[in-house]
């Protein structure tokens with residue numbers, strides 16, 4: 444058994460917990476709220492490094508409100524988040540609000556999905572995809588890593 448570090452969905456504090464407790468309803472050591480959310484977190488510049496520094500892979504959906512395919516993809520992302528958190532963590536970044544993050548990763552087409560682990564990019568892809576393919580893609584990344 445090892446210890447893993449990941450962020451709290453409410454106060455963004457880094458928490459450390461045993462890797463075999465990931466499926467439990469863990470609470471944050473600081474704010475006591477549920478550590479894992481069932482809806483994608485809104486990623487902001489101030490906490491972005493904490494989010495992507497997680498030991499658990501984090502998938503980020505880069506989107507914008509004017510982008511039709513992004514809006515169509517949004518419920519897909521939400522649905523798969525509900526299924527896969529906390530195995531994988533889900534974050535959305537509004538590229539118009541958070542321009543610093545968007546330019547740091549040179550986001551040119553949206554939606555773009557990027558998977559991070561401990562601050563590094565594990566994988567990325569552009570364009571919308573159906574829930575089955577999103578699930579399959581994300582699980583293939585976590586399995587490869589184990």
Ligand SMILES: [Zn+2]
Pocket residue numbers: 451452453454455456471472473474475476
């Ligand atoms: Zn907290």
